[in-house]
Structure formats: C-alpha cells, structure tokens
C-alpha cells in the first residue's frame with residue numbers, strides 16, 4: 001500500500017470512530033471532535049515524514065497539534081514487589097553518588113569510554129527539572145541533538161513537546177535523558193558495548209532526580225532499562241518497575257513520525273501515565 005493511500009485509510013478509520021464514538025479496550029472514550037483533529041494530524045505527520053528536511057520544517061509549522069480527548073482513564077494496578085518481565089531488581093532503590101546533576105555532568109562530560117566520544121559534536125546529558133516526578137528516557141542523540149547538546153530537539157522533539165502539552169505538561173516540569181550521551185554515526189542503533197559503558201550515567205541521573213514515574217520511549221530504551229530483548233509491543237499496556245520506580249513503555253516520537261498508526265496507542269499510554277502522575281503528585 002502506498003503511503004498516501006495508507007494516510008487516507010487511517011484518517012477514514014478515525015472519522016468513522018468520530019461519527020459513532022467507541023470505548024477502547026482500555027476504557028477510554030473517544031471524543032468525536034478531537035478524534036477528527038487526530039485524523040487530520042495523522043495525514044499531516046505522514047506528509048512530514050515523506051518530505052525532505054527543508055520541506056519538513058515548513059510542513060511542521062502547519063501540522064495540527066496533538067490534541068485529542070483528555071477523558072479520564074482507570075489507573076492500572078502498579079507492580080507491588082515483582083513484575084513478569086522486568087529484569088531489574090525491584091524495590092531496591094539506588095543511592096546517588098553525586099549530590100547534583102551539575103556535579104555529575106562535570107564529572108562525565110569529557111567521557112571517552114566508547115568510540116562515540118571521539119565522533120560526537122556535543123555531549124548530550126539531559127534537560128529539565130532536577131526534581132522532576134516524571135522522567136522520560138530515550139535512546140540516543142540524533143543529528144540535531146548532537147549539534148545542540150540537548151535531547152529531543154528537531155522534529156521528534158517538537159512532537160514530544162506536543163505530546164507533553166496534551167497531558168498538560170511542559171519540558172521544564174519533567175526530566176529528559178537518553179541511554180547514550182553521544183550520537184551513534186548515521187543514527188544507527190546503539191551497540192551493546194556502548195550501552196554498557198553509558199548506562200551507568202543514566203542510572204546516576206535517575207538516582208539524583210528520583211522520579212516517581214519513568215517513561216521509556218522506544219525499544220532500545222525499554223530493553224536497556226528492563227534488561228530484556230522483548231519487542232516494544234510486548235512491553236506496552238502494563239506497568240513495569242525500575243529500581244522500585246513505576247515504569248511505562250511507549251513509542252519513541254520518531255517512530256510516531258514514521259508510522260502514524262502508533263499515535264493512538266501512544267495517546268492511550270500517555271493518558272494512563274498522566275492519571276498515575278497526578279495520583280502520585282497529589
């Protein structure tokens with residue numbers, strides 16, 4: 001099926017839903033007007049992916065904000081002392097070795113433990129509130145991140161901002177970091193030895209920030225945090241635990257740009273995360 005045909009079909013599905021209204025398996029009631037808006041964004045987002053980098057800049061300005069229903073969802077049961085698929089020790093917690101993110105950054109920003117240190121433009125440490133209750137973890141810096149030294153900038157970053165806005169959050173209220181601090185060449189997947197060297201840095205960031213919830217964005221991040229080799233689809237739709245911290249898995253924003261079919265699932269994930277975030281923060 002060609003990309004354009006797929007866009008039309010996806011949009012049509014959402015329009016049909018908007019006319020009838022349905023309850024999803026997670027109990028979310030789809031609001032008709034907002035589903036129409038989501039359908040429009042699916043078409044727009046797909047066109048962004050199919051455009052050149054220069055065209056996409058212009059295209060993105062016209063992309064409708066991710067703005068779908070904010071209806072309440074039932075909060076799922078969090079893992080108590082164990083979970084079926086996590087490989088990380090549950091409930092153990094971790095004591096931070098550094099007093100602050102600043103001192104940790106100063107200690108590691110010249111790192112050359114793996115070959116990526118030699119090819120990076122900028123070290124991409126993390127951004128956001130050092131006391132955030134919600135921490136997002138991605139895979140590795142891309143081209144824009146490597147140039148700017150900040151995680152989740154560029155098109156995927158802008159989409160993340162829209163996703164956050166849809167659950168009434170901004171970048172400054174959360175903390176964002178990646179598994180790797182340096183960009184893999186040509187945005188290839190991180191290699192296991194690179195993640196092995198770099199993962200302790202993320203562990204320390206988590207120990208310093210002490211988030212109440214971790215949101216893992218994409219397969220690479222999921223597999224690193226949960227220490228397994230499972231596909232993302234097998235890790236979604238349930239709560240996991242990282243060192244006793246509730247962890248939810250969802251799609252990486254770049255994956256949403258490549259495949260708008262994932263957007264609905266991401267939205268359902270984000271509603272569940274929002275509900276739990278509000279509960280834990282109240």
Ligand code: SF4
Pocket residue numbers: 111112113114115116117118180181182194197198
């Ligand atoms: S990717 Fe991580 S381990 Fe490798 S050089 Fe960069 S900071 Fe060091």
